[in-house]
Amino acid sequence: MRKSSTPRHLNSPVKTLARPLLLTTALALLLAVLSVGVGAVNIPPGQALAVLWDALRGVPPASGGGDILRVILVDLRLPRTLLMALTGAALAASGAAYQGLFRNPLADPYLIGAASGAGLGAVAAISLDWPSSALGYLAVPLASFATAIITVLIVYRMARVGNTLPVTNLILAGVALSSFATALTSFLMINASGELRRALVWLLGGSTLSGWKPVIGQLPYTLIGCAVLLAMSYRLNVLQFGDEQAQQLGLNARRSRTVVVAAATLATASAVAFSGIIGFAGLIVPHILRRIWGGDMRRLMPLSIAGGAALLLAADILSRVILAPQELPVGIITALAGAPFFLAILRRTKKGRW
Amino acid sequence: MLLKTDIHRAGYDGLDILQDIRFELPPGRIMAVIGPNGSGKTTLIRALSGVLPRVQGSMRVNGTDLLAASEKERARLLAVVPQSTHIPPAFSVEEVVLLGRTPHLNWLGNTSGEDLQNAEEAMRRADILDLRDRLCGELSAGERQRVILARALAQDTPVLLMDEPTSHLDLQYQVAFLTLARELALEGDKTVLAAMHDLNLAALFGDVVLALNGGKAVASGLTDEILTAEKVEEIYGLPVAVLDAPGGGQRVIIPQLPANPAG
Secondary structure (H helix, E strand, O other): OOOOOOOOHHHOHHHHHHHHHHHHHHHHHHHHHHHHHOOOOOOOHHHHHHHHHHHHHOOOOOOOOHHHHHHHHHHHHHHHHHHHHHHHHHHHHHHHHHHHHOOOOOOOOOOOOHHHHHHHHHHHHHHOOHHHOHHHHHHHHHHHHHHHHHHHHHHHHHHOEOOEOOHHHHHHHHHHHHHHHHHHHHHHHHHOOHHHHHHHHHHHOOOOOOOHHHHHHHHHHHHHHHHHHHHOHHHHHHHOOOHHHHHHOOOOHHHHHHHHHHHHHHHHHHHHHHHOOOOOHHHHHHHHHHHHHOOOHHHHHHHHHHHHHHHHHHHHHHHHHOOOOOOOOHHHHHHHHHHHHHHHHHHHHHOOOO | OOEEEEEEEEEEOOEEEEEEEEEEEOOOOEEEEEOOOOOOHHHHHHHHOOOOOEEEEEEEEOOEEOOOOOHHHHHHHEEEEOOOOOOOOOOEHHHHHHHHHHHHOOOOOOOOHHHHHHHHHHHHHOOOHHHOOOEHHHOOHHHHHHHHHHHHHHOOOOEEEEEOOOOOOOHHHHHHHHHHHHHHHHHOOOEEEEEOOOHHHHHHHOOEEEEEEOOEEEEEEEHHHHOOHHHHHHHHOOOEEEEEOOOOOOEEEEEOOOOOOOO
């Protein structure tokens, strides 16, 4: 007989979460420090941390270029690093949620059209010159959210066959809606002029807006979206069995699904609003993590948040290093890594091995 | 606990599947629901478990109105072993069984030691303890069916609904499964309703039988009274013979094929 008298609390996800979460978070922090240092002016991590620490304590900058270093670090590098980390976290969290919700390893904010939909709203808001005020920065993600949620609902409706959601339908509907949203976005961009047009170039893949305002504009929405997804992660586990079983297990499936879609789309919108459309980040991260640590959403969701931040920070560092001093859009890096990954998953899915 | 059902009509929007189904099932009893394919067995189980869009009538468990109950309340009263089940392949057996505790958990889904013990006991009864760490994607159909049974047992409900519970099982597990159902009914005072296409198993394990045809209850009563040659012939439109198995006490129903004119 097994030692069944001692139930294995070790198996509880909270216990098994600690170490992986520590690992991914440490990785993200390490990359964040690197990211602050890398660029046209290379600053060694130790020095970068020292300068930031001084700035935080309000110590006047060291003479002989210290003030320039501080400006670079505090006004340019740090907000960009934070923006990338937030964006990665938001994209990966929503990717994990969509994958669980649609029971489909290929669902990702980019492929199901949420990102392009969000882009349309953001561009519309920016062409109306909303970001000219601080409140405007907070309003841009809301515009993104509105267009993104409409896009997701249309894609879902078009792709659904009865109670099932075939992979191909989902991707096809996502691509079609994405193209439509992107076309409208291009129209708005071409219509814009001068300063605005330059501001909109970001959409081509993440030459981010600089400074602290985008960080502050994005932060609340990313936090809300991720917090709700974390809270819903047990329900996401149940929902993966399909609506019917979820209901028989005591879950209000429709309401839970609605909350998850809204939160995931809010996270996506917050990511897209100021960093543009960065493909595949939401696909890769949960997928790798699921293969290593399993599909329990109570584990997968927090890990995706930390892992997403790490991945996008890494991609951002690469984008500044590869053609230095020139910068590549982050979206190019994630697409170069993500598209082959996507094809590999597609092959596996065809064999029905998710 | 008492399952009391009085369905006038039930089905999907604009499509009635079930009509006039009335029965009462006391605790500790097993009801076998029989009938040809498409007669409404699965739909009845879906109606009772609250996933059918439209039900007119009343369904009660121990006085609680199932139609007015929330998902959570309902899931504390009835557990379902569905016929064909999607299980996400990346879940381990134990994780799936623990999900049976869902209606007893808070909204974050925190499990307590009691929940773990419950799941463990359910796995023991369904004989899947040695599979607990395996991923569901690696299991055979029969093993998956036992996992879902364990999940339903972990749900710890007075009523257990099973839809063709033995369809993927080998003979020894068919008997083990149904013996377990019987144990649960006798010891745990559970009310068990099982849709069965195998009349011999229905005869073996049902205390009472409800026969459906075309979405209507065409016969119901004690097993001995319903599973007679005339009644079965009436329900299935096929001549059958009912024999006593050697050793006695057990009846066997076999279809009578028309005589082969060539032979």
